[in-house]
Amino acid sequence: MEIKLIYFNQPFWRAEVARLPLFMSNIEFEDFRITDEDLRYLKANGKLKDGTSIPFRQLPVLVVDGHSIAQSGGIARICGKLSGMYSENIIDAGKVDQIIDTVTDINEMLNPSMRENDQKIKKKMRAELSNDSLPKYFSYLEEILEANNSGWFVGDDMTIADIAVWSLLGWIAQGVLDNIPPDLPKSFDRLTHLYNEISQKPKVQEWKRMTYSYEVSATGEYNYHVPDKI
Numbered sequence: 001m002e003i004k005l006i007y008f009n010q011p012f013w014r015a016e017v018a019r020l021p022l023f024m025s026n027i028e029f030e031d032f033r034i035t036d037e038d039l040r041y042l043k044a045n046g047k048l049k050d051g052t053s054i055p056f057r058q059l060p061v062l063v064v065d066g067h068s069i070a071q072s073g074g075i076a077r078i079c080g081k082l083s084g085m086y087s088e089n090i091i092d093a094g095k096v097d098q099i100i101d102t103v104t105d106i107n108e109m110l111n112p113s114m115r116e117n118d119q120k121i122k123k124k125m126r127a128e129l130s131n132d133s134l135p136k137y138f139s140y141l142e143e144i145l146e147a148n149n150s151g152w153f154v155g156d157d158m159t160i161a162d163i164a165v166w167s168l169l170g171w172i173a174q175g176v177l178d179n180i181p182p183d184l185p186k187s188f189d190r191l192t193h194l195y196n197e198i199s200q201k202p203k204v205q206e207w208k209r210m211t212y213s214y215e216v217s218a219t220g221e222y223n224y225h226v227p228d229k230i
Ligand SMILES: N[C@@H](CCC(=O)N[C@@H](CS)C(=O)NCC(=O)O)C(=O)O
Pocket: 012, 014, 057, 058, 059, 060, 070, 071, 072, 073
């Protein structure tokens, strides 16, 4: 099976929830990271220059044996199934899905503030997110971890649900979102424990060493400061 994951050169959760399970399970895949020129081309044409279809002109796209598949949730499930990190039991699979969809919801809650150019309005939006929406959703996630009581969201082992949350928390903990305190997740003990557990896994450390630091421009090195601990 030939697998290619197409995304930006960033460790964003939408891609990491696919890349990391494949990497951790030693499944070979092409980790294709697009350039600005690729982006312009795919937006205009719905495909890459080599003809690879990008159905909704958005990323990630997973290409399996030449078939392009869009949408982060579906891609995560395929990579989860391939890597044994997605349950075959329909109830447990649904429990994994509800977490992935909640990570999507949280991402979408943040999006309007990322598009806001008026700094005053943006600051207000970020205050609401920091004081209300994000803590509310983190507490719901915390409750699910508490009910499952294994340290993971579903069952007794790590799944793509845990990886999605880990990557989302790492994004916040980097401190790249103005006026969202990077230590916001820290007051949630179970989320913090999950984050730190995943971060310290040798394969995760290896992945971070390989891919979380790279040159982005002629002006210098850009490092993703995704912390190992929160
Ligand atoms: N519904 C899509 C949304 C994907 C999405 O928003 N991708 C962003 C990057 S994180 C993107 O491609 N942005 C470029 C654009 O929309 O022009 C999914 O779940 O994968």
